[in-house]
Amino acid sequence: MVTGSSNAAGDDVNAVYGILSTGSFNNLIIRNNIIKNVFTGFNGDGLSDGNHIIGNLFNSIGKFNNGSAVSLNADYYSDVLNNKMTKVWAGIKLNNHHSSGGPLSWTVSGNEIHSYAAGFIYVNQKQNATPVTFINNKIFPDSG
Numbered sequence: 001m002v003t004g005s006s007n008a009a010g011d012d013v014n015a016v017y018g019i020l021s022t023g024s025f026n027n028l029i030i031r032n033n034i035i036k037n038v039f040t041g042f043n044g045d046g047l048s049d050g051n052h053i054i055g056n057l058f059n060s061i062g063k064f065n066n067g068s069a070v071s072l073n074a075d076y077y078s079d080v081l082n083n084k085m086t087k088v089w090a091g092i093k094l095n096n097h098h099s100s101g102g103p104l105s106w107t108v109s110g111n112e113i114h115s116y117a118a119g120f121i122y123v124n125q126k127q128n129a130t131p132v133t134f135i136n137n138k139i140f141p142d143s144g
Contacts, residue, residue, distance in 0.1 A: 011037045011060045018042060018058075021076070026050045028078075036060045039067040041088075044076035049103040051078035062089025068121070069113070075099045077130065082110040087142055093121040100128035107133045114142040 018035035019042045021028060027050040035041040036059040044051065058069035068090035070080050075097050085091045091113035113119040119139030122132070 016040060018061075020045075021048070021051075022046050024048055028052075029054070031055055033057070034059070035069075039063060040071050041069040041085075043071045043073070044078055045073045047075040047099060047101070049077040049106075051076070053078050053080045054082055056083045058083065058085040058088060060087045061085070062116075068093040071095070072097075075102060075129075077103050077106045079106055080108045080111060084112045086114045088113065088115050089117050090121055091115050091119045091139065093118075094123070094125065094132060095121070096124040097129035098125070098127045102128075102130035104130070105133060106130060107135070109133070109136045111137045113137065113139045115139065116142055 015038045017040050018038045019030060022045045024047050026048055030042060030053045033056045035056060039062055041058040041061045042053055053070055061067055061069050069085040069088045071093045072078055073095045080092055092108055120134060
């Protein structure tokens with residue numbers, strides 16, 4: 001049996017990402033999936049917009065200061081709607097959005113997040129970044 005490393009929930013993890021999207025891909029839809037036992041559930045990286053992460057279950061994600069159910073970085077814009085996140089280190093992380101040319105708006109709404117560390121991380125949003133609308137989410141502490 002091959003074993004990896006344990007995540008914060010103590011589950012064996014042999015993959016870093018459930019879904020990884022890098023580069024300038026627009027209009028990606030991630031819908032109705034079950035993603036579990038990885039360090040990052042969905043990672044979007046690079047200039048992109050018109051994307052939707054909708055109605056997924058993320059379970060047992062992340063380990064200490066590393067890993068989130070949904071991580072959107074470097075001008076990767078996506079609406080994150082109606083997902084359930086349980087036993088996650090961090091629920092949703094938005095990091096390093098700064099270029100012009102993003103969407104007119106983007107929304108994080110209707111998510112249920114059960115987290116060990118942070119439900120929502122919003123860092124390094126600067127210059128010409130499009131601000132996110134964060135509304136109607138439920139965030140609960142999770143002890144494992």
